[in-house]
Amino acid sequence: MTSPAIADVADPTIREGSDGAGGLLLEIAGRLESRRLHGIWTRATKVLTDARKDRVTVDAAGVTYCDSSGAAMLRDLENQQREQDGSLELRNFPDEFSAVLDLLTDSEEVQKEECPIAACWPEMVGRAAVTVARDAGMLVGAIGEIFAGVAHAITHPASVRWDSMFRAAQRAGVNSLPVVLLVSGLLGMILAFQSAPILHTYGADIVLANMIGLSFLRELGPLMTAVILTARSGSAFAAELGTMKINEEVDALHTMGVDPVRFLVIPRVLAAIIMTPLLTVFANLAGIVGGFIVWSGSLDLSLPAYLNQLEVALRPGDFYTGLVKSVVFGTLIAGIGCIRGMQTRGSASAVGQSTTSAVVSGIVLIALADALFTIVFHYLEL
Amino acid sequence: MSDAILQVRDLSAGYDERLILEHVSFEVQRGEVFAVLGGSGCGKSTLLKAILGLVRTFGGEVTFDGQDLLSAHGRERQALLSRLGVTYQDGALFGSMTLAENVAVPLEEHTDLSSRERFSIAQAKLELVGLGGFTTFLPSEISGGMRKRAAIARAMALDPPMLMLDEPSAGLDPVTSAGLDRLIARLATILGTTFVIVTHELPSILSIMDRCILLDRTARGVVEIGDPKVMHAESTNRIVRDFFDRRAEDDDLDPVRTERTTP
Numbered sequence: 001m002t003s004p005a006i007a008d009v010a011d012p013t014i015r016e017g018s019d020g021a022g023g024l025l026l027e028i029a030g031r032l033e034s035r036r037l038h039g040i041w042t043r044a045t046k047v048l049t050d051a052r053k054d055r056v057t058v059d060a061a062g063v064t065y066c067d068s069s070g071a072a073m074l075r076d077l078e079n080q081q082r083e084q085d086g087s088l089e090l091r092n093f094p095d096e097f098s099a100v101l102d103l104l105t106d107s108e109e110v111q112k113e114e115c116p117i118a119a120c121w122p123e124m125v126g127r128a129a130v131t132v133a134r135d136a137g138m139l140v141g142a143i144g145e146i147f148a149g150v151a152h153a154i155t156h157p158a159s160v161r162w163d164s165m166f167r168a169a170q171r172a173g174v175n176s177l178p179v180v181l182l183v184s185g186l187l188g189m190i191l192a193f194q195s196a197p198i199l200h201t202y203g204a205d206i207v208l209a210n211m212i213g214l215s216f217l218r219e220l221g222p223l224m225t226a227v228i229l230t231a232r233s234g235s236a237f238a239a240e241l242g243t244m245k246i247n248e249e250v251d252a253l254h255t256m257g258v259d260p261v262r263f264l265v266i267p268r269v270l271a272a273i274i275m276t277p278l279l280t281v282f283a284n285l286a287g288i289v290g291g292f293i294v295w296s297g298s299l300d301l302s303l304p305a306y307l308n309q310l311e312v313a314l315r316p317g318d319f320y321t322g323l324v325k326s327v328v329f330g331t332l333i334a335g336i337g338c339i340r341g342m343q344t345r346g347s348a349s350a351v352g353q354s355t356t357s358a359v360v361s362g363i364v365l366i367a368l369a370d371a372l373f374t375i376v377f378h379y380l381e382l
Numbered sequence: 383m384s385d386a387i388l389q390v391r392d393l394s395a396g397y398d399e400r401l402i403l404e405h406v407s408f409e410v411q412r413g414e415v416f417a418v419l420g421g422s423g424c425g426k427s428t429l430l431k432a433i434l435g436l437v438r439t440f441g442g443e444v445t446f447d448g449q450d451l452l453s454a455h456g457r458e459r460q461a462l463l464s465r466l467g468v469t470y471q472d473g474a475l476f477g478s479m480t481l482a483e484n485v486a487v488p489l490e491e492h493t494d495l496s497s498r499e500r501f502s503i504a505q506a507k508l509e510l511v512g513l514g515g516f517t518t519f520l521p522s523e524i525s526g527g528m529r530k531r532a533a534i535a536r537a538m539a540l541d542p543p544m545l546m547l548d549e550p551s552a553g554l555d556p557v558t559s560a561g562l563d564r565l566i567a568r569l570a571t572i573l574g575t576t577f578v579i580v581t582h583e584l585p586s587i588l589s590i591m592d593r594c595i596l597l598d599r600t601a602r603g604v605v606e607i608g609d610p611k612v613m614h615a616e617s618t619n620r621i622v623r624d625f626f627d628r629r630a631e632d633d634d635l636d637p638v639r640t641e642r643t644t645p
């Protein structure tokens with residue numbers, strides 16, 4: 001049971017009839033308040049559309065209460081009638097509530113805000129096209145700005161906010177270590193486990209070490225690390241900067257004469273540039289250890305044999321190409337995260353969109369860059 | 383039986399282990415415009431949230447319309463709260479919804495109205511606060527003062543018997559703010575709505591309020607309750623004198639002097 005004031009009162013009623021002169025007469029009675037309007041409103045709407053009379057009279061003599069929602073209903077019925085080119089007359093509305101109707105008709109209490117003119121569709125198409133073009137341009141510009149900033153940071157180390165860089169490195173890098181180790185270790189085991197039977201059929205068990213070592217150093221180590229960092233750090237950067245943007249903290253930096261790119265973006269990008277190769281090394285190790293677990297468990301071969309085979313199979317170039325990749329991946333991840341964060345506009349929900357967009361663009365950029373590297377390394381015979 | 387719509391008895395509230403308010407008691411009569419006054423940070427918003435059970439309370443009782451608000455649970459509590467319109471200090475509009483959708487949320491939850499009917503009501507409520515042309519706008523696309531007013535429209539969606547507004551006129555220009563005061567006075571007389579208005583701006587509200595309560599940070603609670611005009615003219619309490627004299631005479635906010643209220 002809710003309060004007696006509400007529970008004890010019946011819903012308002014409506015009765016239709018003729019006004020004696022060819023018009024429609026609606027008699028409404030009871031309490032017109034938001035919670036009880038549904039039945040009578042729907043009914044009245046149906047009667048009005050079915051009857052399609054030019055003249056409709058609403059007799060409100062039986063109304064015992066009317067709040068501003070009730071007034072909204074009466075006004076809506078009048079509008080419906082007007083849309084059908086008819087008229088609606090309200091009769092016998094109790095004087096004590098007529099002020100409620102006035103609330104809606106002359107709400108000049110609060111100054112009315114003028115509504116800006118809405119755009120028509122050709123304008124919207126044009127605007128969308130301009131937005132896309134501008135976004136692409138902005139992306140290129142922002143990437144250029146970040147590279148310039150990083151170059152400046154390297155040549156002028158004193159200008160870098162190192163404490164903020166180390167904090168970002170800890171959050172983005174060190175804290176990602178467990179998940180990088182776990183995922184790469186498992187991946188190494190899975191890869192070895194899937195290929196061991198086939199290799200065994202051809203009596204090529206020993207090649208397993210080549211396969212694991214090469215695929216992790218050249219491809220899987222950098223790639224897995226990059227994907228994990230995109231999900232973990234790229235998104236975090238976008239969310240952090242996006243929140244600062246909508247809280248006008250970035251504007252505050254501007255007005256204090258502080259360059260937001262130097263203050264916010266460069267430390268994060270530097271942190272990613274340092275941490276991604278380091279994490280990649282750990283990912284490589286974990287993958288190789290994962291491979292060894294299967295090597296010794298499933299193929300029953302020894303550790304010296306595994307290490308020996310790795311030494312034969314791998315060249316320093318395999319290791320360095322992986323590291324070069326990971327440096328570029330790290331720059332892309334942090335760069336795109338920061339760019340999406342800085343592009344955030346509007347309200348808190350926009351932060352969520354920037355975060356998603358940072359992850360999606362991050363992964364796409366990594367895949368593109370990886371493809372490019374594969375081609376380049378192939379022709380350079382690295 | 384007294385005609386109090388809201389009774390707060392011996393309420394203590396705070397955050398974690400920190401008490402902000404101690405032993406606050408007062409009553410709001412049906413149909414009156416009741417103001418909660420006090421300098422910034424004295425716990426006005428906390429009091430409002432404590433009444434609604436949104437912050438931790440350390441004892442005390444809140445009765446709304448004869449029913450215990452703090453111990454109510456589940457559907458009973460929802461039914462009670464649906465008859466209480468609240469606006470929060472920062473508006474608290476849903477950022478992903480248009481203004482009309484925002485106003486329609488309580489209608490969707492608590493009535494059987496069709497979506498067209500809900501929109502009609504939402505439109506009317508927004509017109510009431512001067513935002514009739516903004517039904518399809520997102521909260522991020524309007525100014526802070528307009529967001530305040532849209533929040534009031536949402537609080538009024540179900541025409542609740544009582545509205546609690548946290549700093550409704552902060553951030554509004556004097557003309558709009560005066561208009562809002564007139565709207566509040568008019569709703570109080572026409573619909574009999576009870577208002578509990580939290581504010582630190584005295585001039586804006588002095589003309590329309592019936593009674594007020596003055597909170598203070600050092601007192602951790604109520605300093606005085608009564609008719610503001612009488613308090614202004616006759617009170618001998620130093621905190622009351624400080625509050626009324628400073629704000630009534632120079633209604634600009636001087637941060638240095640405001641801070642000095644706490645010795």
Ligand SMILES: Nc1ncnc2c1ncn2[C@@H]1O[C@H](COP(=O)(O)OP(=O)(O)O)[C@@H](O)[C@H]1O
Pocket residue numbers: 397402420421422423424425426427428429
């Ligand atoms: N979420 C919170 N956690 C801890 N302390 C808070 C929180 N919100 C407010 N406070 C503290 O409670 C006190 C009263 O705050 P508030 O009720 O917002 O003041 P007012 O609305 O009167 O300006 C302040 O000292 C503030 O620091």
Ligand SMILES: [Mg+2]
Pocket residue numbers: 426427428471548549
């Ligand atoms: Mg407050």
